[in-house]
Amino acid sequence: MKHDPDELVILLTRGISQRKMYFAEHPKVAAISHSFPKELVSFLEQSGSKSLFLGVVDRKLVYHGTYLIGPSIVGSKLSEFAEFLRCGGFLFQSVVHADEMTQFFTLASEIAEPLAHLAEARALLRERGIRNIELSPVYEDPEHFGGLSDFAGEFNGELADDNDGQMAGMFLCQNLYDTVDTAHTGSTMGYSLDIDRAREESGKLVDGTREGFMDIMQLVHYPDFDTYTVGHSVRVALLATLVGKSMNLNDETLLELCMAGLLHDVGKSQIPDEILFKPGRLDVEERDIMETHARIGAEILMGHEKASMLAVAGAWGHHLRSDGGGYPKAPEWAGRHFLTQLLQVCDVFEALTAIRPYKPPFSPRRVYEIMVQDEGAFDPTALGVFVRAVGLYPPGSRLVLTDGTRGIVTAAGNDPEKPVVLIQSDREGNELPAEMHHEVDLDAEAEDLPAVEELLM
Amino acid sequence: MLTKSPKSIALDEREGGGEQSPHARLLLSLDRLFKVGPYYPPGHAATRRVTSDFKNVMAHLLGQQDTLVFRMKAGVLHVQDEMLDDSWPGVLDFQTLLLQLGVDHLEIDGDASVEDLLTFVSRFLAFRNEVAGVKHFRHMKYDGLPPSVRIGEKQFRTGIALGSTGGEDQDQDGTFLLDEPEGLGGLDEILNEGADPGCVHGAETINEGIDAARESSADPTLDDARVVAAPPRLAENKKPVASGLGELIGGFESGQEQDIRSRALESVELMIQKLGRSKRSGRHADFLGTDTESAGERQTRTLQKMPGEQKDSPQEQPEKPKEVFLMSLPELRDALGEYAGKATEIEYGNEQDETEHLSIIFQMLMDKQPPDVLTSIERKLDLVFNRTLPPQEREVCVAGVQSLVTAEDEAARHRGLSLVLNRFRKARTESVIRLLDDVCERCHDESRNSLWPFVVNELLLGNDTDDLPCFHRLCLRAGEMDLEVMREQAPQLRKLPAMKKGLFSDDVLQPPLVELYPVFSVLLEAAHPGPIAVKLVRGLKLDPPGTIGESVMPLIDTYKHSYREFLVELLASGHRNRPPKSLLEIAGRVLANDLLALSPKRRGEEWVPGTIASLAEIPVPHAEKILKTITGRRFLFLINTWPKPCRNAARDTRKKIRLAALAAEAAREVAEDPDRAFTKLKSESDS
Known part of the structure; x- marks a missing residue:
């Protein structure tokens, strides 16, 4: 055992x-x-x-x-x-x-x-x-x-083969986590942000996901309870990049968007741990303090000459609702950028689908329910773009299909319910060798295509 | 947010009739009772009012009933079995208080006296103080309550279905305040130390359940915490653990050693707490205003297995509770399809849209910012202003400046406005004058006052005069301001580049724009007006205002402090047709002091005879003597020291003055005694 x-x-x-x-x-x-x-x-x-x-x-x-x-x-x-x-x-x-x-x-x-x-x-x-x-x-x-x-007997001196793609993804994730962690730690200490590093790692992420998001989306779901703001930021950056790519944003904008995702919560570095990691509900004073993180984060980023305005806006506006609610309180004349509103969607989606010490992870379906029922919270277009790119089963999700096969989502389909799935085990539950893994587009016009039976969380 | 049951009464529903429900009024009056009751003596008018109000509302609500019953159901407060909306005043506070004290229900007799009610309130507040900050479980003694007020403590219910995914679990969120006792040692103590049979049976049942769970999981190392965190497996036991809990509690009630009982209760509470923990709603759910608990979702904290790591066998994976969805899949599909459809309607370019960025910058500038942030903002504004702004961005700039003007922090306001206007001006892609004109157009008076220094600064800098109508409109706005306001704001203006660095545009000062005379007047009032005074003198000499200006300004060669009073007065009134008396007097003093001091060389200048002639109009002290000097002074008794035109002018002026004096005298005499004056005039005429 x-x-x-x-x-x-x-x-x-x-x-x-x-x-x-x-x-x-x-x-x-x-x-x-x-x-x-x-x-x-x-x-x-x-x-x-x-x-x-x-x-x-x-x-x-x-x-x-x-x-x-x-x-x-x-x-x-x-x-x-x-x-x-x-x-x-x-x-x-x-x-x-x-x-x-x-x-x-x-x-x-x-x-x-x-x-x-x-x-x-x-x-x-x-x-x-x-x-x-x-x-x-x-x-x-x-x-x-x-x-x-x-x-002896447990370790034979040989490490199991690793999957090259996954390992590359692991290093990428490791660097992303470390970038965000360093940014947060540095901010707490009053050091200047290493924007160059964030930019470099964002560039690697944009490049590294040209083939798809499946591998990396699986990797980033490690539940880092004690540092979950870091993992959350990485996952928001990933989701934003995924959606941004689906929108055919140019590389520079994509990179800025990714950076904005990575650094959007940097203001939390200035929030006392006792409030940040409080397991229960925050009282009014604590909530007030907590809500300052958006403004603080934007100011930290603004103070850095190399930080882009999108990063500043991401930190400032990721808790702003489309109907003007949320925080920091926005004046009527304030404009909203589409990409910031997209970051807000990614932020909420990630927070609800992630495990937290104070909440279980919700399925994307449940999260979408919450999101669509909260009228005015999200920019409809931003949410629409998100739905099209992520679907009900985000890339990297593990699924059981109605024919008993299991696989991993590689991409969202045109129909949110019908993603493209890489089949990895047969109907009897036996794992298929790598060369027999095959993709099935559940939205293809073919007969006898299985549907999604269950999302394995 | 509470989910309203069909039986719940919402205030807004009742408000349709324009009147609060009796339930809402009851809670409001109770809230007042809690806020007022403990702080005034029983006979005080305030206590009388709140207690009688409460009793009236209670009587109205009770009707024929004898007792008012508050009851906690699923963590929600009910009165007479009606669920209360926690948005009503007082509901949430009282609900929280009952939860804190572990009160299940509270009964108040309809005939409770005022004293009873006040005792009840003060005792409850004392109970609350007692439990505040308590970290360990202990049994509360609710003593000292009057007989007319009774409370029922929260009980461990025997019917808790451990495997349930339902949303109801009222024993949570700090009802019992515990630190984290590890394991279920308290149960073992009951078993070891020999206690009440019922209690022992209960504890045994629980331990059996845990053992069964360990066996069924094929994991001998399964710890207690993981067992209690795996409700589905416990629920599968043939002998329900829940009933064991009931027996255990029954044992407690029959009497046990206090410490054993406490430890056992801690163990039970640990289990319940662990179950409850999975039910807390997340902060983002709060943010969304959505009650995630209503879906009845529970999931234990489980680490997800990563690919490449050892995978759980199907037997090892705990059965996860199913999520409860509020929308059917087709409904959700339709809703999502609607959103996704919207996403296809527009094209997403990578075009530059700085409206949000500008908005954020303006909002940041409302507060004090460190130098690095301000420097960065400058750089970012330079990038934004480096191109012609689209209308929506310009609109944000106007609104942003307007908003900045109202910033409470004066230093931040000054710094922010300076920064933005400097960048705007330097970019030269947009007219800062037009921007300020638009802002002034929308501002209230007070905001305009605060904006005045910045407007004047831009006008003085004056390098943005392409749109002349707009420029003059802004000049008028600046000059029309109340003089007192200008004086108040002048110190701010002196900190801005125009005054600070002496950067004045000839468009404004050579000659000075008439619209801005009042502004210049205020600026000259300073003890050390600085370079603007020199510029003003030079400008006024080019185009002197009015007859006074024409007469006196040529005499003033350069700015001297002694001229300040005259210049201030001249500018304050210079554009008027009829100069005020005060100006005439000051001008007279200047002439008296300086006219005779003119150098011989300057005495030949064209303007001098005119100025000498003005002595007939201006009350110059000792004018007669001055004029006589001009006409009669000679060098070496032979050579006239003043040129002939000057002498002629002086001679004529003396005559005019004399005639004027006579006329004045005559007028005075006529006014005093018309007959005598007429007789005198006639005799003079005859002679």
Whole structure:
């Protein structure tokens, strides 16, 4: 029985992020330093292991011989740290204690360039008093911890093949997450935004999705509970790019739109975590504070000479309703740009379809119900364009068809109910080999075409 | 937002008749009672009024009934079984209070006395204070209530269907305030320490349910939290856990050790809380004004498996509750089709549309902004203004400037308007004068006052005079302003480029535009009017206003502080046909001081005889003496120091003055004694 160390990876990443922002004794850092050992012990008890080994291979996290794609996307800081330490992974002993974790986070936040070799890194850890976190040699080294007897039978020294397309997508997502995370963290610290990086990553996304959005849309649905504003921003950027492409926007506008999606919530970096991550309803004062994030975000972006006006407008207007409601309160004479209204649609759609600590994910169908019933909330044309591009089953959605086959949506069809599906398993539920995967356009004029039976969320 | 049941009474429905429903009035009067009651003594007029109002409304509502019953049903407040609309005044507050206190129902006797009602209110507020900030579950004691007011505490209901996807779950959202007790240790304690049989049976049943869930999941490591988060599987147990809960609670009621009971209750609450947690509606749902709970959706927090990671076997995947949809698929298809149809009706170019960007910039400028933001705004405006603005963008500019003028923060207003108008002017693609004219056209008086410095600044800079009618219209607007307002706003004007850097257009100052005389007058009032004074003197000499101006201005060679009073007065009244007395007096003083001081070289200038002649019109002190000097002064007793035309003019003027004096004297005598004056005149004439 395997157990996924997702939560532990999130804790490690968050610990590094928080330590970058706060001093070592800060309650936020201390909270993570204390909770990691507890969570680790609980995890190890459940998994029946004595220690947790997280391998790092080519910036991907590996656990028990399997790539952890989701955690790798949000855990780029951890893999980058491993690269700097010239190591192939981290072995966390069950007895690791909070002080060691604080030192671990401190080191990760301080180290700015790769060390010369692993021995130096190990010495550094010892120097910092970190005894219960061991550094593994790199994957190709025979001494790599992945081959230790502890994992005999579970790890045969060979990593499972990865799908090249998915891996490329993973790196793209990793960079997008990191771009947004860095932007948010930097804003909290008062640093200038790295707009060039956001532009570069947006360019990669626009280029990388020329073949379609299926792979990348699957990847970005990793539920990053602790940093969900980051994942949300990436997903909004993706949706906006998807819709923008369907509108045949030129590359420059598409790039601006993507950047606007990535950075639209940067104002949340200035909202206290206690409000931002409050699980229940916000009271009036908290809501007032929360609502300032739109204006703050726009001002942060406006202060940056390289930020486009679309990015500023995206941050400013993504909570503005088409009928003039929402926030920041708009005067009657204020104009609205179509692309900002499109971002608003993407923002709401993503927020409702995503998992949040305080809500379950809704299906696109339910979300559309909510959206169409809320008259005046959305620009009809923007919503229409969105519906045409995304449909009831967004690219990357996993479906069961009425004939029992299963597949992944590669593109929306002309009819929102009839997407194009890449069939991946047969009627008996057996997975088909990659060469037998085939696309079915459910909207094609052919007889006996199956319909969608169920959306797998 | 509450979903209205058919039985619910909405205020708006009743308001059709122009009168509030008794239920709404009851809650309003109760709200007042809570707000006033505790703060005044029982006999006070305010308390009398609110209590009697409440009693009246209550009596009206009760009719033949004896007791008023407030009841919480599914988290919603009901009175006499009528569901209340939480948009009514007081409903939400009272509902929240009951939820906070864990009150299931509240009964108030129709004959409750004023004192009882006030006691009830103060006790309830005390209860609320008691639970405020409580982090751990504890049993509340609702003591001190009068007999006429009774409350029923919330009970754990035995009929909770754990597997239900229905929307009703009233035990949520802080009804019980707990921190996060991990696991279900409290149940084990009951079993270990030996308690009431009913209670033990209940706890056993729950634990059996959990074990069964563990077994059925084929996952021995399934923890308690995950078990309680998997309602469908629990619901499949033959022996319903819910009934076990009922027995457990029955045991509590029969009496238990307090600490065991508390811990057990924590365990039960944990389960209920976990179930309830999945039911909270999201913030975006709030934003959309949509009640996501009404759909009865519940989903546990499950991590989605990523491709490439280990996949759950079908047996491992928990059965997910079905989503409930409010629209049929064809209905949704139609609705979406309508939207998608709209999307095909227009073409999406990549054309530049800056209306929103301009709107945002204007809104940002309403507040104080850091320098980097202002610099960035300047750059962005330069890009926008670098082309001819489409009408809609120009419209936003006009409205934006108009809006900026009303900004409360004076510093922000000044900075914002300066910034926008500077960029607009520098772009030279649009007329800033026309923009300001349009803004003035729409502004109220007060806004026009605030805009005045910016208008004058642009007029002084004057590099935008292509549209002359518009330019003159704006000059008139600027000059028509009340002088006091101008004086108030002048300090702002001095901070703007024209006055600050002395950038004055010859179009405006050479000669000064008559429409702007009052403006110039105010500007000269300053102790140090600066370069504009020199420019004004030069301009006024080119085209002196009125006879006074014609007489005196040639005498003024350059600006001196001593001329300020005269120039101010001249500009304030210079365009009038009849100069005021005050101006005449000041002009007289200037002539008295400066005429004789004219250099011999200048005395030959053409204007001098005319100015000398003006002494007949202007009350110059010691005019006779001045004129006599002009006519009689000689150099070395031989050479006249004043040219002949000047002497002639002086001689004529002396005559005029003398005659005028005689005429004045005669007029005075006539006025005093007409007969005597006539006799005198006759005798003089005869002689």
